[in-house]
Amino acid sequence: RVGADLAGRHVLVSAGGTREPLDPVRFLGNLSTGRQGYALASVAAARGARVTLVAAHTELPDPAGVDLVRVGTAAEMRAAVLAAAPDADAVVMAAAVADFRPADYVPVKIKKVDRADPEPVALVRNPDILAEVSRDRAAPGQVVVGFAAETDDVLANGRKKIARKGCDLLVVNQVGGGLAFGSPDNQAVVLADDGAETEVPYGPKAALADLLWDLVAERLARSRPL
Protein backbone atom coordinates (compact mmCIF):
# COMPACT_ATOMS: atom_id res chain seq x y z
CA ARG A 1 0.00 0.00 0.00
CA VAL A 2 1.08 3.57 -0.69
CA GLY A 3 2.30 4.94 2.66
CA ALA A 4 0.38 8.20 2.99
CA ASP A 5 -2.66 7.60 0.78
CA LEU A 6 -4.91 9.52 3.21
CA ALA A 7 -2.70 12.63 3.22
CA GLY A 8 -4.78 15.76 2.74
CA ARG A 9 -7.83 14.09 4.26
CA HIS A 10 -9.51 14.89 7.56
CA VAL A 11 -11.35 11.97 9.10
CA LEU A 12 -13.64 11.93 12.11
CA VAL A 13 -13.88 8.73 14.13
CA SER A 14 -16.09 8.01 17.15
CA ALA A 15 -15.14 5.29 19.62
CA GLY A 16 -15.91 3.80 23.01
CA GLY A 17 -19.14 3.38 24.91
CA THR A 18 -21.32 6.25 26.05
CA ARG A 19 -22.42 6.38 29.69
CA GLU A 20 -25.82 7.76 30.61
CA PRO A 21 -25.92 8.86 34.24
CA LEU A 22 -28.72 7.99 36.66
CA ASP A 23 -27.17 9.80 39.59
CA PRO A 24 -23.65 11.02 40.51
CA VAL A 25 -22.31 7.45 40.90
CA ARG A 26 -24.41 5.28 38.54
CA PHE A 27 -24.91 5.05 34.80
CA LEU A 28 -26.28 2.92 31.98
CA GLY A 29 -23.36 1.74 29.89
CA ASN A 30 -22.22 -0.98 27.53
CA LEU A 31 -19.31 -3.37 26.94
CA SER A 32 -17.53 -1.42 24.21
CA THR A 33 -13.78 -1.24 24.83
CA GLY A 34 -13.11 1.38 22.14
CA ARG A 35 -10.55 -0.90 20.47
CA GLN A 36 -12.04 -0.86 16.96
CA GLY A 37 -12.45 2.92 16.91
CA TYR A 38 -8.95 3.48 18.28
CA ALA A 39 -7.53 1.11 15.66
CA LEU A 40 -9.38 3.08 12.96
CA ALA A 41 -7.95 6.37 14.28
CA SER A 42 -4.37 5.07 14.58
CA VAL A 43 -4.40 3.44 11.15
CA ALA A 44 -5.82 6.59 9.51
CA ALA A 45 -3.11 8.70 11.16
CA ALA A 46 -0.43 6.24 10.00
CA ARG A 47 -1.81 6.57 6.45
CA GLY A 48 -1.41 10.34 6.57
CA ALA A 49 -4.88 11.58 7.55
CA ARG A 50 -5.60 14.32 10.04
CA VAL A 51 -7.74 12.53 12.60
CA THR A 52 -10.33 13.80 15.06
CA LEU A 53 -11.22 11.06 17.52
CA VAL A 54 -14.34 11.58 19.61
CA ALA A 55 -14.00 9.08 22.44
CA ALA A 56 -16.58 8.01 24.99
CA HIS A 57 -15.62 5.62 27.79
CA THR A 58 -12.53 3.48 27.11
CA GLU A 59 -9.55 2.39 29.16
CA LEU A 60 -7.15 2.56 26.23
CA PRO A 61 -4.17 4.94 26.26
CA ASP A 62 -4.50 8.08 24.10
CA PRO A 63 -3.39 7.27 20.56
CA ALA A 64 -0.50 9.31 19.18
CA GLY A 65 -0.99 11.83 16.41
CA VAL A 66 -4.75 12.36 16.66
CA ASP A 67 -6.92 15.18 17.99
CA LEU A 68 -8.74 13.55 20.88
CA VAL A 69 -12.08 14.89 22.16
CA ARG A 70 -13.38 13.12 25.26
CA VAL A 71 -17.11 12.81 25.90
CA GLY A 72 -19.34 10.98 28.36
CA THR A 73 -22.95 10.83 27.18
CA ALA A 74 -24.58 10.38 23.78
CA ALA A 75 -25.66 14.03 23.89
CA GLU A 76 -22.04 15.12 24.39
CA MET A 77 -20.92 12.81 21.61
CA ARG A 78 -23.54 14.28 19.28
CA ALA A 79 -22.35 17.83 20.00
CA ALA A 80 -18.68 16.92 19.43
CA VAL A 81 -19.40 14.96 16.23
CA LEU A 82 -21.65 17.66 14.74
CA ALA A 83 -19.02 20.32 15.57
CA ALA A 84 -16.26 18.44 13.72
CA ALA A 85 -18.30 16.94 10.84
CA PRO A 86 -18.47 20.00 8.53
CA ASP A 87 -14.71 19.85 8.06
CA ALA A 88 -14.44 16.05 7.67
CA ASP A 89 -14.00 14.13 4.41
CA ALA A 90 -15.19 10.98 6.15
CA VAL A 91 -17.07 10.21 9.36
CA VAL A 92 -16.76 6.74 10.85
CA MET A 93 -19.06 6.06 13.81
CA ALA A 94 -17.48 3.14 15.66
CA ALA A 95 -18.78 4.21 19.08
CA ALA A 96 -21.38 2.20 20.96
CA VAL A 97 -23.92 4.96 21.56
CA ALA A 98 -26.68 4.32 24.09
CA ASP A 99 -30.04 4.23 22.33
CA PHE A 100 -31.79 5.38 25.52
CA ARG A 101 -30.91 7.46 28.57
CA PRO A 102 -32.62 7.80 31.94
CA ALA A 103 -35.43 10.34 31.67
CA ASP A 104 -34.35 12.00 34.91
CA TYR A 105 -30.94 12.63 36.35
CA VAL A 106 -31.05 12.54 40.14
CA PRO A 107 -28.41 14.99 41.42
CA VAL A 108 -27.89 13.11 44.71
CA LYS A 109 -27.09 9.42 45.16
CA ILE A 110 -30.35 7.46 44.85
CA LYS A 111 -31.13 5.82 48.21
CA LYS A 112 -32.18 2.23 48.72
CA VAL A 113 -35.88 2.31 49.43
CA ASP A 114 -37.16 0.12 52.17
CA ARG A 115 -39.71 -1.80 50.15
CA ALA A 116 -39.92 -4.94 48.03
CA ASP A 117 -40.44 -3.37 44.60
CA PRO A 118 -37.72 -1.07 43.31
CA GLU A 119 -38.70 2.06 41.39
CA PRO A 120 -38.72 1.51 37.62
CA VAL A 121 -36.26 3.66 35.67
CA ALA A 122 -37.96 5.66 32.93
CA LEU A 123 -35.93 5.97 29.72
CA VAL A 124 -36.06 8.37 26.79
CA ARG A 125 -34.61 7.87 23.33
CA ASN A 126 -31.26 9.41 22.40
CA PRO A 127 -30.83 11.08 19.01
CA ASP A 128 -29.31 8.84 16.33
CA ILE A 129 -26.06 10.62 15.51
CA LEU A 130 -25.18 8.41 12.54
CA ALA A 131 -28.59 8.96 10.91
CA GLU A 132 -28.30 12.71 11.45
CA VAL A 133 -24.76 12.95 10.02
CA SER A 134 -25.80 10.78 7.05
CA ARG A 135 -28.85 12.93 6.35
CA ASP A 136 -27.12 16.30 6.70
CA ARG A 137 -23.83 15.56 4.85
CA ALA A 138 -22.15 18.62 6.31
CA ALA A 139 -19.53 18.50 3.51
CA PRO A 140 -20.33 17.64 -0.12
CA GLY A 141 -19.33 14.08 -1.07
CA GLN A 142 -18.52 13.24 2.55
CA VAL A 143 -18.34 9.48 3.17
CA VAL A 144 -20.25 8.24 6.23
CA VAL A 145 -19.68 4.84 7.79
CA GLY A 146 -21.57 3.08 10.57
CA PHE A 147 -21.06 -0.06 12.62
CA ALA A 148 -23.71 -2.55 13.60
CA ALA A 149 -23.24 -5.28 16.16
CA GLU A 150 -25.88 -7.95 15.74
CA THR A 151 -26.46 -11.18 17.59
CA ASP A 152 -28.80 -12.77 15.00
CA ASP A 153 -29.79 -12.46 11.32
CA VAL A 154 -26.63 -10.40 10.95
CA LEU A 155 -26.80 -9.65 7.21
CA ALA A 156 -30.57 -9.18 6.98
CA ASN A 157 -30.54 -6.79 9.93
CA GLY A 158 -27.49 -5.02 8.47
CA ARG A 159 -29.20 -4.40 5.13
CA LYS A 160 -32.21 -2.89 6.88
CA LYS A 161 -29.95 -0.78 9.05
CA ILE A 162 -27.89 0.75 6.19
CA ALA A 163 -31.15 1.84 4.54
CA ARG A 164 -32.59 3.21 7.77
CA LYS A 165 -29.44 5.11 8.76
CA GLY A 166 -28.67 6.39 5.26
CA CYS A 167 -24.90 5.83 5.55
CA ASP A 168 -22.62 4.80 2.64
CA LEU A 169 -20.99 1.81 4.32
CA LEU A 170 -22.02 -0.30 7.30
CA VAL A 171 -19.67 -2.70 9.05
CA VAL A 172 -21.76 -5.50 10.46
CA ASN A 173 -20.41 -8.01 12.90
CA GLN A 174 -21.76 -10.77 14.99
CA VAL A 175 -21.45 -10.23 18.72
CA GLY A 176 -21.72 -12.75 21.49
CA GLY A 177 -19.69 -15.95 21.79
CA GLY A 178 -16.45 -14.04 22.38
CA LEU A 179 -16.63 -12.08 19.12
CA ALA A 180 -16.17 -8.31 18.74
CA PHE A 181 -16.85 -6.74 22.16
CA GLY A 182 -13.76 -6.89 24.30
CA SER A 183 -11.79 -8.95 21.80
CA PRO A 184 -8.63 -7.72 20.02
CA ASP A 185 -9.95 -9.44 16.88
CA ASN A 186 -12.99 -8.93 14.76
CA GLN A 187 -14.78 -10.56 11.86
CA ALA A 188 -17.20 -8.56 9.75
CA VAL A 189 -18.95 -7.89 6.48
CA VAL A 190 -18.90 -4.38 5.06
CA LEU A 191 -22.19 -3.56 3.34
CA ALA A 192 -22.33 -0.70 0.83
CA ASP A 193 -25.31 1.46 -0.14
CA ASP A 194 -24.99 0.13 -3.72
CA GLY A 195 -25.49 -3.44 -2.50
CA ALA A 196 -21.82 -4.49 -2.56
CA GLU A 197 -20.59 -6.75 0.25
CA THR A 198 -16.98 -7.13 1.35
CA GLU A 199 -16.12 -9.95 3.73
CA VAL A 200 -13.47 -9.21 6.32
CA PRO A 201 -11.81 -12.41 7.55
CA TYR A 202 -11.32 -13.01 11.28
CA GLY A 203 -8.28 -11.00 12.35
CA PRO A 204 -6.92 -8.01 14.25
CA LYS A 205 -9.05 -4.86 14.48
CA ALA A 206 -6.20 -2.97 12.75
CA ALA A 207 -6.64 -5.19 9.67
CA LEU A 208 -10.34 -4.37 9.52
CA ALA A 209 -9.39 -0.70 9.89
CA ASP A 210 -7.00 -0.91 6.93
CA LEU A 211 -9.60 -2.57 4.74
CA LEU A 212 -12.25 -0.03 5.73
CA TRP A 213 -9.96 2.93 4.93
CA ASP A 214 -9.26 1.32 1.52
CA LEU A 215 -13.01 1.34 0.81
CA VAL A 216 -13.39 4.90 2.12
CA ALA A 217 -10.37 6.17 0.11
CA GLU A 218 -11.78 4.59 -3.04
CA ARG A 219 -15.11 6.38 -2.54
CA LEU A 220 -13.47 9.70 -1.66
CA ALA A 221 -11.41 9.59 -4.86
CA ARG A 222 -14.72 9.72 -6.73
CA SER A 223 -16.88 11.88 -4.42
CA ARG A 224 -14.30 14.40 -3.16
CA PRO A 225 -11.25 14.42 -5.43
CA LEU A 226 -8.29 16.20 -3.84
Ligand code: C5P
Ligand atom coordinates in the same frame (compact mmCIF):
# COMPACT_ATOMS: atom_id res chain seq x y z
O1 C5P B 1 -28.90 1.24 15.78
P1 C5P B 1 -27.58 0.76 16.26
O2 C5P B 1 -27.23 1.22 17.64
O3 C5P B 1 -27.34 -0.71 16.04
O4 C5P B 1 -26.55 1.50 15.25
C1 C5P B 1 -25.17 1.40 15.41
C2 C5P B 1 -24.49 2.51 14.63
O5 C5P B 1 -25.17 3.75 14.80
C3 C5P B 1 -23.09 2.76 15.11
O6 C5P B 1 -22.33 3.27 14.00
C4 C5P B 1 -23.29 3.81 16.19
O7 C5P B 1 -22.12 4.57 16.40
C5 C5P B 1 -24.41 4.63 15.59
N1 C5P B 1 -25.35 5.24 16.58
C6 C5P B 1 -25.44 6.62 16.69
N2 C5P B 1 -26.32 7.19 17.57
C7 C5P B 1 -27.15 6.42 18.32
C8 C5P B 1 -27.09 5.01 18.19
C9 C5P B 1 -26.18 4.46 17.33
O8 C5P B 1 -24.69 7.32 15.99
N3 C5P B 1 -28.00 6.99 19.16
